Amino acid sequence: MRPSRHATLLEVAREANASKTSVSRYFGGERERLSPSLQRRIAQAARRLDYRPNQMARGLKGGRSRLIGMLVADIRNPYSVAVMHGVEQACRERGYSLLVGNTGNDPAQERTHLALLASYRVEGLVINAAGSPGRELQSLADQGLPLVLLDRWLEEVEADVVGLDNALAVDMAIDHLRRQGYRSLLFLSEPPGQASPRQQRWQRFEQRLAGEPNLHGERRDLSPGEPDAAREILQDFLAWAERPAVLCANGNVTLAATRALQALGARLGEVGLLGIDELDWCELVPPGITTLAQPTEAIGRAAVQQLLARLDDGTPPQPPRRTLYPARLNARGSTRLAAFAKNHDNDCDKEQR
Amino acid sequence: MRPSRHATLLEVAREANASKTSVSRYFGGERERLSPSLQRRIAQAARRLDYRPNQMARGLKGGRSRLIGMLVADIRNPYSVAVMHGVEQACRERGYSLLVGNTGNDPAQERTHLALLASYRVEGLVINAAGSPGRELQSLADQGLPLVLLDRWLEEVEADVVGLDNALAVDMAIDHLRRQGYRSLLFLSEPPGQASPRQQRWQRFEQRLAGEPNLHGERRDLSPGEPDAAREILQDFLAWAERPAVLCANGNVTLAATRALQALGARLGEVGLLGIDELDWCELVPPGITTLAQPTEAIGRAAVQQLLARLDDGTPPQPPRRTLYPARLNARGSTRLAAFAKNHDNDCDKEQR
DNA sequence: TTGTACGCGTTATCAA
DNA sequence: TTGATAACGCGTACAA
Numbered sequence: 001m002r003p004s005r006h007a008t009l010l011e012v013a014r015e016a017n018a019s020k021t022s023v024s025r026y027f028g029g030e031r032e033r034l035s036p037s038l039q040r041r042i043a044q045a046a047r048r049l050d051y052r053p054n055q056m057a058r059g060l061k062g063g064r065s066r067l068i069g070m071l072v073a074d075i076r077n078p079y080s081v082a083v084m085h086g087v088e089q090a091c092r093e094r095g096y097s098l099l100v101g102n103t104g105n106d107p108a109q110e111r112t113h114l115a116l117l118a119s120y121r122v123e124g125l126v127i128n129a130a131g132s133p134g135r136e137l138q139s140l141a142d143q144g145l146p147l148v149l150l151d152r153w154l155e156e157v158e159a160d161v162v163g164l165d166n167a168l169a170v171d172m173a174i175d176h177l178r179r180q181g182y183r184s185l186l187f188l189s190e191p192p193g194q195a196s197p198r199q200q201r202w203q204r205f206e207q208r209l210a211g212e213p214n215l216h217g218e219r220r221d222l223s224p225g226e227p228d229a230a231r232e233i234l235q236d237f238l239a240w241a242e243r244p245a246v247l248c249a250n251g252n253v254t255l256a257a258t259r260a261l262q263a264l265g266a267r268l269g270e271v272g273l274l275g276i277d278e279l280d281w282c283e284l285v286p287p288g289i290t291t292l293a294q295p296t297e298a299i300g301r302a303a304v305q306q307l308l309a310r311l312d313d314g315t316p317p318q319p320p321r322r323t324l325y326p327a328r329l330n331a332r333g334s335t336r337l338a339a340f341a342k343n344h345d346n347d348c349d350k351e352q353r
Numbered sequence: 354m355r356p357s358r359h360a361t362l363l364e365v366a367r368e369a370n371a372s373k374t375s376v377s378r379y380f381g382g383e384r385e386r387l388s389p390s391l392q393r394r395i396a397q398a399a400r401r402l403d404y405r406p407n408q409m410a411r412g413l414k415g416g417r418s419r420l421i422g423m424l425v426a427d428i429r430n431p432y433s434v435a436v437m438h439g440v441e442q443a444c445r446e447r448g449y450s451l452l453v454g455n456t457g458n459d460p461a462q463e464r465t466h467l468a469l470l471a472s473y474r475v476e477g478l479v480i481n482a483a484g485s486p487g488r489e490l491q492s493l494a495d496q497g498l499p500l501v502l503l504d505r506w507l508e509e510v511e512a513d514v515v516g517l518d519n520a521l522a523v524d525m526a527i528d529h530l531r532r533q534g535y536r537s538l539l540f541l542s543e544p545p546g547q548a549s550p551r552q553q554r555w556q557r558f559e560q561r562l563a564g565e566p567n568l569h570g571e572r573r574d575l576s577p578g579e580p581d582a583a584r585e586i587l588q589d590f591l592a593w594a595e596r597p598a599v600l601c602a603n604g605n606v607t608l609a610a611t612r613a614l615q616a617l618g619a620r621l622g623e624v625g626l627l628g629i630d631e632l633d634w635c636e637l638v639p640p641g642i643t644t645l646a647q648p649t650e651a652i653g654r655a656a657v658q659q660l661l662a663r664l665d666d667g668t669p670p671q672p673p674r675r676t677l678y679p680a681r682l683n684a685r686g687s688t689r690l691a692a693f694a695k696n697h698d699n700d701c702d703k704e705q706r
Numbered sequence: 707t708t709g710t711a712c713g714c715g716t717t718a719t720c721a722a
Numbered sequence: 723t724t725g726a727t728a729a730c731g732c733g734t735a736c737a738a
Contacts, residue, residue, distance in 0.1 A: 006715095009717095018725090019725045019726075021725055028717075033724090034723075038723085050492060050496070053472055054472065054715055055473045056412045056473065057715035057730090058717075060407070061716045061717045062717060062730085075441065076435065078431075081434050085428050088428065088453070088454075088455050089455075092454075092466075097470075099450060099452055100441070100453055102438065112445075113445075115405065117450075119406055120450065255633060259637065280632070281638065285639075361732085362731060371709090372708065372710080373710090373733090374710080374734080375709080377733060378708095386708095388707065391707085391708085407731055409730095409731080410714090410730075411732060413714050413716090413730090415714085415732085415734095416714080710735100714731105714732090715730105718727100718729085719727085719729100720725100720726090720728100721724105722726095
């Protein structure tokens with residue numbers, strides 16, 4: 001049997017002894033306009049032939065594909081998946097389907113996928129971009145395709161942005177660590193590259209530490225090529241740091257840092273550890289790893305909402321809009337320095353809940 | 354600007370002073386048949402108008418949507434995501450795009466999504482089903498739509514199956530635990546319900562233990578409703594069991610069991626712990642959790658390959674085919690009873706590598 | 707090598 | 723309330 005032999009609108013019409021138009025109306029949500037008997041005939045015929053409207057043909061005629069496209073930088077990243085979950089839900093609720101492309105952080109694949117999604121005439125695009133196919137994106141935006149950038153954003157593209165309030169998150173992290181009594185902060189990140197959230201987090205960190213004479217801070221990057229880099233960096237850091245704590249810029253870094261600290265035999269808490277991004281295992285590794293959780297699902301839903309708002313909007317294009325969400329602090333054992341209080345005189349501020 | 358104003362084939366043809374046919378050929382992969390000058394003219398015109406072929410119209414004409422549909426039971430399950438990654442890669446490599454639906458283990462949503470995917474005329478369907486929309490699936494299969502069932506399978510549906518060799522996996526688990534010196538085995542699972550892999554794993558477990566007089570085994574189910582169930586079950590188990598080990602039927606269970614064991618203050622290794630499904634954190638929780646990893650990416654790729662094989666196949670329908678992959682054992686500290694050898698006389702067999 | 711004409715399955719417009 | 727007909731954007735015989 002070849003790919004599929006589907007019944008068509010016309011066949012249903014014939015079977016029901018009705019016209020194409022009536023059948024179209026029946027399935028197009030205008031049943032009320034048909035007489036009960038006609039409705040019954042069509043319903044029966046459609047059931048007999050196992051008819052399903054062809055969304056492709058629909059899209060062709062009406063220009064509405066009912067498709068939302070999503071570009072994901074790394075589908076194996078729990079953050080991306082969590083957001084995708086929100087996107088998918090919101091889409092379904094509003095009657096859209098989701099066409100996803102995983103780009104594996106490869107700009108070339110990003111372009112390919114972008115072209116592909118465009119060719120399916122998606123009505124909106126949610127993008128978690130790796131490289132910056134800025135030109136391609138802008139060209140799509142110019143054609144009137146609503147765009148939402150997730151988390152990372154590109155200055156050169158005119159699009160809405162939805163993501164985490166990175167400055168606030170870093171503030172929360174620093175405040176928490178300071179209150180817990182840590183004094184030396186290591187900001188551990190992957191190379192910022194083009195990825196704006198990493199840059200923002202680092203910038204805020206730098207900025208905040210300039211205003212905190214009691215805190216010492218530095219930043220180190222984890223290049224993906226060198227698996228042992230984390231251990232060496234942390235070894236250096238622990239060698240001189242007093243009341244040290246590590247602030248991990250994302251989930252990957254938290255994983256690497258946790259491994260490295262374990263390899264070094266460090267005790268979590270005595271060495272502070274706080275990660276941005278919440279992960280399943282964070283409360284599992286004793287004594288629990290403190291995290292700043294992103295409201296991933298809300299972010300995903302907000303992205304779709306933005307998209308559809310633009311679609312429905314008849315007014316001239318609004319200026320790009322930024323929707324930023326606050327992180328939520330999950331305080332756990334890895335930042336409970338007090339548990340190790342020994343020779344430190346008691347100069348930690350109180351943790352306020 | 355309304356949704357999009359796209360250039361059409363016809364406009365390009367006019368702009369290039371050529372015919373529709375030539376432009377169609379240019380983009381349909383028959384450039385060689387056009388004279389160099391014509392090619393140039395078309396290329397330029399297309400670029401000027403930022404033309405992109407409309408995949409919808411293409412699909413309409415040729416009956417080839419170039420779309421593969423995938424139904425995922427739970428998109429936040431790392432196993433599902435890992436397989437999806439393989440599926441997506443394989444699709445892209447063969448020029449297909451992936452339309453995904455997350456069903457959240459809800460049969461109703463499953464049906465909805467199925468209808469949706471069908472309406473986009475996907476050329477094949479990869480299904481990780483929760484409930485069993487058997488009738489709907491069979492009806493799609495009858496229409497000639499190639500189906501691949503992932504992991505869980507439905508007896509009543511005539512479709513290919515790709516997944517883990519569950520019997521072999523359980524064998525590997527039991528052999529490993531026995532060799533390490535464990536004698537009391539607890540098979541911890543979510544309620545099997547319709548999900549065939551859980552049933553298979555449990556059946557094999559039962560079967561194997563019947564033939565092992567030295568081993569004692571039992572099974573308990575973790576109902577999702579009661580978060581503390583795991584702790585109680587394990588407490589009971591540890592109260593009587595000698596050289597106890599827990600075999601977790603999937604990643605979720607491993608997570609719950611690990612939490613519960615920690616809450617009970619049990620030491621991993623002294624109490625054996627082996628999970629089916631590999632997860633990021635498994636090597637992180639000291640002393641490392643032993644797992645049986647599924648070759649998720651291979652499974653995803655195999656699913657697509659099956660699908661496309663059926664598509665290309667002109668011969669009459671072959672009987673459904675099962676492709677089963679072996680698991681890979683990651684032996685870690687959580688099953689190293691030897692580390693706790695004290696009063697046990699040394700009757701553990703040697704672990705063979 | 708290039709162009710003409712028709713049909714894919716659907717919706718929109720208009721007329722009955 | 724119903725039906726006929728013309729698009730939608732593209733592929734493909736077939737003819738030139």
